[in-house]
Amino acid sequence: MKSNISDVAKLAGVSPTTVSRVMNNRGYISQETRDKVDNAMKELNYFPNDLARALFNKRTNLIGLIVPTTTNPFFGELSFHIENICTSLGYKVLLCNSLSQMEKEQSYADMLMRNQVDGIIVGAHNRGISNYNQRNIAVVAIDRYLSKTIPVVGSDNYTGGTLATELLISKGCKNIIHMNGPVELETPATLRRKAYEDVMEGHGRQAITYEVRDPFRQQNHYEVIDRLFDECPNVDGLFASNDLVAASFIAEARKRGKDIPNDIKVVGYDGTETCQILLPELTTIRQPIALIAKTAVELLIKEIEGEYHDLPLETYLPVELIEGNTTGTIA
Amino acid sequence: MKSNISDVAKLAGVSPTTVSRVMNNRGYISQETRDKVDNAMKELNYFPNDLARALFNKRTNLIGLIVPTTTNPFFGELSFHIENICTSLGYKVLLCNSLSQMEKEQSYADMLMRNQVDGIIVGAHNRGISNYNQRNIAVVAIDRYLSKTIPVVGSDNYTGGTLATELLISKGCKNIIHMNGPVELETPATLRRKAYEDVMEGHGRQAITYEVRDPFRQQNHYEVIDRLFDECPNVDGLFASNDLVAASFIAEARKRGKDIPNDIKVVGYDGTETCQILLPELTTIRQPIALIAKTAVELLIKEIEGEYHDLPLETYLPVELIEGNTTGTIA
DNA sequence: CTGAAAGCGCTTACAG
DNA sequence: CTGAAAGCGCTTACAG
Numbered sequence: 001m002k003s004n005i006s007d008v009a010k011l012a013g014v015s016p017t018t019v020s021r022v023m024n025n026r027g028y029i030s031q032e033t034r035d036k037v038d039n040a041m042k043e044l045n046y047f048p049n050d051l052a053r054a055l056f057n058k059r060t061n062l063i064g065l066i067v068p069t070t071t072n073p074f075f076g077e078l079s080f081h082i083e084n085i086c087t088s089l090g091y092k093v094l095l096c097n098s099l100s101q102m103e104k105e106q107s108y109a110d111m112l113m114r115n116q117v118d119g120i121i122v123g124a125h126n127r128g129i130s131n132y133n134q135r136n137i138a139v140v141a142i143d144r145y146l147s148k149t150i151p152v153v154g155s156d157n158y159t160g161g162t163l164a165t166e167l168l169i170s171k172g173c174k175n176i177i178h179m180n181g182p183v184e185l186e187t188p189a190t191l192r193r194k195a196y197e198d199v200m201e202g203h204g205r206q207a208i209t210y211e212v213r214d215p216f217r218q219q220n221h222y223e224v225i226d227r228l229f230d231e232c233p234n235v236d237g238l239f240a241s242n243d244l245v246a247a248s249f250i251a252e253a254r255k256r257g258k259d260i261p262n263d264i265k266v267v268g269y270d271g272t273e274t275c276q277i278l279l280p281e282l283t284t285i286r287q288p289i290a291l292i293a294k295t296a297v298e299l300l301i302k303e304i305e306g307e308y309h310d311l312p313l314e315t316y317l318p319v320e321l322i323e324g325n326t327t328g329t330i331a
Numbered sequence: 332m333k334s335n336i337s338d339v340a341k342l343a344g345v346s347p348t349t350v351s352r353v354m355n356n357r358g359y360i361s362q363e364t365r366d367k368v369d370n371a372m373k374e375l376n377y378f379p380n381d382l383a384r385a386l387f388n389k390r391t392n393l394i395g396l397i398v399p400t401t402t403n404p405f406f407g408e409l410s411f412h413i414e415n416i417c418t419s420l421g422y423k424v425l426l427c428n429s430l431s432q433m434e435k436e437q438s439y440a441d442m443l444m445r446n447q448v449d450g451i452i453v454g455a456h457n458r459g460i461s462n463y464n465q466r467n468i469a470v471v472a473i474d475r476y477l478s479k480t481i482p483v484v485g486s487d488n489y490t491g492g493t494l495a496t497e498l499l500i501s502k503g504c505k506n507i508i509h510m511n512g513p514v515e516l517e518t519p520a521t522l523r524r525k526a527y528e529d530v531m532e533g534h535g536r537q538a539i540t541y542e543v544r545d546p547f548r549q550q551n552h553y554e555v556i557d558r559l560f561d562e563c564p565n566v567d568g569l570f571a572s573n574d575l576v577a578a579s580f581i582a583e584a585r586k587r588g589k590d591i592p593n594d595i596k597v598v599g600y601d602g603t604e605t606c607q608i609l610l611p612e613l614t615t616i617r618q619p620i621a622l623i624a625k626t627a628v629e630l631l632i633k634e635i636e637g638e639y640h641d642l643p644l645e646t647y648l649p650v651e652l653i654e655g656n657t658t659g660t661i662a
Numbered sequence: 663c664t665g666a667a668a669g670c671g672c673t674t675a676c677a678g
Numbered sequence: 679c680t681g682a683a684a685g686c687g688c689t690t691a692c693a694g
Contacts, residue, residue: 004687015665020689028663047444051382051391052687055670060382065426069411073605076407080400080428087427092442095396095426096418097411111423113378218608247609274404277549278578278609335671346681351673359679383671386686664694670687678680 003044012040023048054116063300064112064120066096066105068216072244073274074289078123078142081293089301091118098124100216113137119300122146138303140296144187151303153296153315154188155287160319161195164239164267164285169203171265171327173237176200177228178209179249180241188316192241192269208232212245221248229256236264243268243275243284250282250326266326281325288317334375343371354379385447394631395443395451397427397436399547403575404605405620409454409473412624420632422449429455431547444468450631453477469634471627475518482634484627484646485519486618491650492526495570495598495616500534502596502658504568507531508559509540510580511572519647523572523600539563543576552579560587567595574599574606574615581613581657597657612656619648 009016014033021027022037040046054060065082067075083093094117096108105124112120119138139146143154168176178196181189193209200207210228214220225248228235240246246268250260258264268275271286295315302311340347345364352358353368371377385391396413398406414424425448427439436455443451450469470477474485499507509527512520524540531538541559545551556579559566571577577599581591589595599606602617626646633642 005689006687016688017665017690018663021664024689026690030663033663047441049386049447049687050445051386051447052670053689055380055382055386055672055687056689058670070401070407070414071404071411071604073402073404073407076401076404076410079407079410079426080402083401083426083428087439092446093426095410095414095424097414108418110378114381115423116380116382218604244605244608247611251611273402273549274575274605275609277575277582278606280578280582337671347672348674348681349679352680355673357674361679364679380671383686384673386671386688387673389686666693668690668692670689672686674684676684677682 003046008040012036060116062117063091064094064117067123068100069097073272074270077289081290085297118304140300155319156316157191158195160285161192163321165196165199168237176237177235178239225252238266241269243270283324283327286320291317334377339371343367391447392422393448395425395448398454399431400428404603405601408620412621416628449635471631486650487647488522489526491616492523494652496527496530499568507568508566509570556583569597572600574601614655614658617651622648
């Protein structure tokens with residue numbers, strides 16, 4: 001049913017070599033031959049087999065994308081932009097949702113190797129696959145340290161954390177608490193926490209951080225928030241390292257009769273389009289997601305094309321404070 | 332640098348045939364040979380080349396997924412589930428964000444053909460690629476009619492539309508308006524509109540539907556909502572065919588001094604996890620996204636495996652009404 | 663300007 | 679239980 005290059009050649013009355021040349025626009029071909037071949041391809045509804053091409057060229061133009069889950073709006077948007085940019089540059093994207101599980105990440109990495117991807121973009125939060133680039137394949141990480149030689153791209157987490165914390169202080173909050181992912185992850189996102197701690201210390205305040213073990217399970221948010229309210233009932237400012245956690249906190253606070261922003265002011269992190277639509281009143285630190293995607297893809301492609309030197313190992317793109325009502329003046 | 336089957340064979344002191352047999356567990360191999368081969372593979376950090384395998388087997392275990400954009404939480408979640416289920420069944424997913432643009436869809440479809448995908452799941456909203464399955468490739472559509480022979484999987488839109496409209500009526504709304512995508516799309520989602528119209532008619536009310544041309548551009552929401560408030564200032568009930576549109580409406584209504592739910596009650600559609608976290612007060616019709624994904628993948632794999640007969644052409648999975656405060660009793 | 667041959671990395675009959 | 683040969687659908691030197 002599917003036709004191949006020989007079918008086209010036969011129908012056009014030429015050799016497969018010639019068909020290949022027409023497809024790839026290589027060498028000299030008479031217009032007449034070119035037309036014959038084009039017609040034959042159309043007639044047979046011929047699609048060149050990229051697998052066979054890739055086998056020969058040792059280039060698949062395939063890139064693997066590993067994220068925790070596209071369910072999370074940050075990664076949903078990131079995946080969109082990455083795929084979009086890849087496509088515009090002639091690359092295709094194999095999607096992997098690792099759910100931050102190490103075994104899954106490992107088996108995805110193996111799968112990507114078997115499929116001969118030219119490179120991998122890792123937007124997942126776990127550690128563990130430090131042997132990624134030992135296999136000499138191009139790798140770029142999003143907000144995540146993988147090894148000394150793998151470039152990291154992310155938002156300017158330290159500035160983001162600073163902006164968030166200082167805003168809460170300037171709004172008069174006395175007891176500002178921070179919620180973040182597990183510190184063991186060693187992601188650059190812990191810089192958000194560092195900034196919070198530094199700013200708090202700078203103001204002679206005590207920094208208190210609650211760790212959400214698995215930010216992708218909402219049940220986990222609630223457990224931590226429960227504990228937070230038990231232990232710090234007088235909290236009046238919250239900086240969450242992620243908008244969904246901020247939203248969970250707001251809902252739980254309201255259940256406890258707290259008014260936002262009167263009783264507690266809240267700042268999130270990410271500032272996705274989705275969050276801007278669904279929860280526009282949330283004050284947040286917006287990451288430049290499209291720019292992160294673009295930077296990561298361009299870096300990866302440089303690696304793929306053999307530029308291993310002079311690649312910036314850490315790129316932190318500018319964040320933006322979006323002020324909404326959750327830190328607002330009283331209604 | 333990368334090793335191939337001959338490298339392994341040489342190191343193990345056997346033929347490539349034997350290595351292949353060990354990898355695929357086919358035929359009889361002595362334990363001794365098996366061990367030698369396994370060791371050689373480990374030593375060389377060998378990854379079998381799935382491209383070469385696929386070329387021979389004429390089976391890539393690759394499936395293409397076309398969605399408008401994973402930025403939208405419904406499609407972000409759908410993509411997650413589809414990928415997840417595919418992986419558990421040994422398939423890999425090529426992600427395509429078409430942004431509902433026909434040219435993009437067309438070029439994605441071509442790309443997928445060249446990459447020899449075994450099947451395609453189309454979750455996009457546009458029409459136009461009716462020649463998808465003429466190329467005799469397995470195709471399943473999500474909430475979208477593509478051709479007479481392509482199975483469609485979606486939520487029970489008619490019931491969803493009925494539940495939403497009847498809820499608004501039972502809450503005492505007098506002027507209920509509906510917002511939906513363009514009717515030309517002929518997606519099963521127009522059944523939400525049909526249900527709205529039928530219920531309204533059944534109650535002797537006038538049905539008024541506002542069409543959002545491009546549900547994936549928020550600017551477009553605002554334009555339509557503006558017009559809606561101009562033309563129907565006394566609206567007191569809104570059924571939006573999508574939670575993001577519902578959220579945009581709520582924001583705009585508040586800007587106009589309207590209280591939700593006192594002045595206007597609002598029901599959305601989709602009920603994604605993200606929306607449940609960011610806007611938990613929204614009353615909505617929840618689609619069973621994981622189930623839709625599972626059903627679509629299973630159907631696709633049946634097609635891939637040659638079962639073209641007795642495939643259900645339309646599968647509508649049960650929806651659930653989630654009541655929140657946007658239709659609630661007054662605070 | 664065009665074609666025959668070899669090879670990309672695998673697998674599967676076919677022999678032995 | 680194991681191996682040599684042919685072939686999956688392409689492309690690229692190499693000839694002509």
